[in-house]
Amino acid sequence: MQKLRKMYFGITAALASVVLARAAVTSQPYVWKNVKIGGGGGFVPDIVFNPIERGLAFARTDIGGAYRLNSDDSWTPLTDFADDEHWDYWGTDALATDPVDPDNLYIAVGMYTNSYDPSIFSASDNVLYLPYANGIGPWDGTAGYVMKYFVSNNSFIDITPAQGIADNSYGYSGMSVDHQNPGTLLLAPFNEYYPDANIMRSTDGGFTWSQIYTYGYPPPDYTLAVYPDYNYNVSLAPWITTFATGDTKHIGWGIQGLAIDPFDSNHWLYGTGLTIYGGHDLTNWDAVPRQNVTVASLADGVEETAVQGLTAPPSGPILVSAVGDVGGFVHTDLTTSPPTFSNPIWPGTASDVDHAGANPSHIVRLSGISGSTSVSVANSSDGGATWTPYPGAPSIADNVYGGKIAMSASGNTLLWTQASGFSGVMVSKDGAPFTAASGIPNGAIIASDKLNNTVFYAASGADFFISVDGGSTFKQVSVLGSATGSTQIAASPFTAGEFFVSTSHGVWHSTNYGANFTGLGGPTQAWSIAAGKGASASGPPALFAAATIGGLNSLYRTDDLGANWAKLPTVATALSQASGMVLAADPNVYSQVFVGTNGRGIFVGHA
Structure with missing residues (x-):
């Protein structure tokens, strides 16, 4: 040397x-x-089903473009045409699927100009649902409510879940209506993080709600106990198991995109800060006695x-x-x-x-x-x-x-x-x-x-x-x-x-x-x-x-x-x-x- x-x-x-x-x-x-990672790996703020073509759905990510759902639950990227000159196209701020011509898809693009606004969801021609949070998210917002608007008499009623009123620490954003059963709703708190995010369901137009899990601090040691009414499956993205070791967050966080397939009441999807979750047995929730629904990572093909x-x-x-x-x-x-x-x-x-x-x-x-x-x-x-x-x-x-x-x-x-x-x-x-x-x-x-x-x-x-x-x-x-x-x-x-x-x-x-x-x-x-x-x-x-x-x-x-x-x-x-x-x-x-x-x-x- x-x-x-x-x-x-x-x-x-x-x-x-x-x-x-x-x-x-x-x-x-x-x-x-793609080198296979699977399961997304980033924020998925929105998922939209087309209302007239069965199985047609789209997802948008914050920095990885837009995707189309395939029949095998995998996803195909749609915005890989963007080049170095059009770098701002890599962020998808909003998307809309055409309710008349399903071949048309509209996307608003731009990097990090997202606004996580409250959304309005329609159950029929006569009812609108409005979830609200007092912050733009996905990490802020300390309160919110859910309102139901009747077009016929121009009136609102408050249908905020009672547990949300009692907690008073988060707002709401993700919401979907079952078009096969218009009084059936899914709702997600926007930024509930402990011990996990939650999904809520109503079958009576929002007058009563149930949760996908409950939790408490039972004796004798009074430590946290979670009681899930779901089966968790991340077999398509096994790295999530390692990543979440020691964490109670299986449902996710930052939930905004939440959608029920308009042609299939059992099929549902929602986006989180980590992946796309969902399943094909959602109506198990309504069974008597209640049966577990599946919460599975369904983001195969989304590499974010x-x-x-x-x-x-x-x-x-x-x-x-x-x-x-x-x-x-x-x-x-x-x-x-x-x-x-x-x-x-x-x-x-x-x-x-x-x-x-x-x-x-x-x-x-x-x-x-x-x-x-x-x-x-x-x-x-x-x-x-x-x-x-x-x-x-x-x-x-x-x-x-x-x-x-x-x-x-x-x-x-x-x-x-x-x-x-x-x-x-x-x-x-x-x-x-x-x-x-x-x-x-x-x-x-x-x-x-x-x-x-x-x-x-x-x-x-x-x-x-x-x-x-x-x-x-x-x-x-x-x-x-x-x-x-x-x-x-x-x-x-x-x-x-x-x-x-x-x-x-x-x-x-x-x-x-x-x-x-x-x-x-x-x-x-x-x-x-x-x-x-x-x-x-x-x-x-x-x-x-x-x-x-x-x-x-x-x-x-x-x-x-x-x-x-x-x-x-x-x-x-x-x-x-x-x-x-x-x-x-x-x-x-x-x-x-x-x-x-x-x-x-x-x-x-x-x-």
């Missing part, structure tokens, strides 16, 4: 070789499909997770992901829904993952949420099958979380940047407490060399840094052209000292630990990049880049270090959002790339 140290530190702020030559660009057909990080080890799992809201996943089979991370189960977002290139059974993940009940770093030594809270992580009381993390090639060293609650870049070796790394700017992007255990890379603006002592100290060794920002460093899985850097001034390549750089032809700006198996064993790795080439933002691949680029057709919503992609390249399958999106889950594509 002494020879390497001399090579690194003997070059101070050397200017990278500027090439950025014009490159040939062709289009290449690609096959895309917002992906924060991906890593593709050369052995063991095919893919490990960090996602918003529901933690993340270890995929050993891309077609099967796996459990979420466990021990610790963070109640929300994971912000990053990485693996040890020379010891790929070692994986690290990072929590992206404040106020967790566990430390914010967890590691695995068995390919993600089991996890352990990292002993050197800051304490829960320190509340340090989020950012990005890199694991050294052998897996014994972690480098952590952009964390909330800590100013600077931190390093930990062999489980020791994290301490500040020196010589590296606050907020720098980082990566480990995938084969040399003592080497880490970093960049900030146009400045490039290297550490040869396991991340303890860094030194600037080069300047990346006229870049004003650096986005990602992608180390080769196959060759020590080889890596790529994406910047506001294109993509840069080094084969000698950053002593020299060459600017690749083609991209004038690049965001996420990933290096995977090359076209030939003796050639360079295949490089995937979310980049601008010839003024067009897209996903590209080069097999010859930028002399030629293939533009990969992107048919999924956020696959066309180049600046928001999260990439990982398969080190074992040539041309295969994983693309994390902001609201459409993870895609895998290959030529």
Whole structure:
């Protein structure tokens, strides 16, 4: 290593070789499909059945577009036509199915301009129902009521459930009328969270109500006891079981979209902040004696997770992901829904993952949420099958979380940047407490060399840094052209000292630990990049880049270090959002790339 140290530190702020030559660009057909997570993984604010065509229904998500229901209870995405130029189309604010021509669907689009207004529901030409909450939700609102309006005499009556009046801590939004039995209603409190959300049902036009569960604090220990009148089934999304371990929230939260099939009184669906639930035996509720209804996850095909990080080890799992809201996943089979991370189960977002290139059974993940009940770093030594809270992580009381993390090639060293609650870049070796790394700017992007255990890379603006002592100290060794920002460093899985850097001034390549750089032809700006198996064993790795080439933002691949680029057709919503992609390249399958999106889950594509 002494020879390497001399090579690194003997070059101070050397200017990278500027090439950025014009490159040939062709289009290449690609096959895309979702990596199976299933069950949604995000907020579903509305579900609408068409009133004249049996089985036709639509759902909208807050950031993942709109979907159409299939006959097998699965869903088909409808708004994957939106491209980078029309990024605001990825949010669906409202949708309406045509009551005259069911082939027509109307959607109002826009990102995060949603208003969760009270809704009016019609049971017949002469009665309207109005649920109300005093907040826009889905997390606020402390009171509300349900009113019934009679058109014939222009009068209202209050049909708020008695338990809601007594509780006086939530409002109402989700409501549906059984069109086969117009006096039968379903109602959901908008933001009841303890011990769970609830569903209420009336068969007499709202004069009396029953609940899908009750709860109490019976003797002798007076602890919480929930008495469900439903059967819970998440077999289509088994990760929900892991995610909800220790939680009483099976019915859900943030319920707004609630719908009874107008042609089938047994078929019902509702959206939550996690998935779409429902079933096909709703009238069991009305049986005497009462029978349990089924509450099942029925969101197969809805892939709504917002992906924060991906890593593709050369052995063991095919893919490990960090996602918003529901933690993340270890995929050993891309077609099967796996459990979420466990021990610790963070109640929300994971912000990053990485693996040890020379010891790929070692994986690290990072929590992206404040106020967790566990430390914010967890590691695995068995390919993600089991996890352990990292002993050197800051304490829960320190509340340090989020950012990005890199694991050294052998897996014994972690480098952590952009964390909330800590100013600077931190390093930990062999489980020791994290301490500040020196010589590296606050907020720098980082990566480990995938084969040399003592080497880490970093960049900030146009400045490039290297550490040869396991991340303890860094030194600037080069300047990346006229870049004003650096986005990602992608180390080769196959060759020590080889890596790529994406910047506001294109993509840069080094084969000698950053002593020299060459600017690749083609991209004038690049965001996420990933290096995977090359076209030939003796050639360079295949490089995937979310980049601008010839003024067009897209996903590209080069097999010859930028002399030629293939533009990969992107048919999924956020696959066309180049600046928001999260990439990982398969080190074992040539041309295969994983693309994390902001609201459409993870895609895998290959030529």
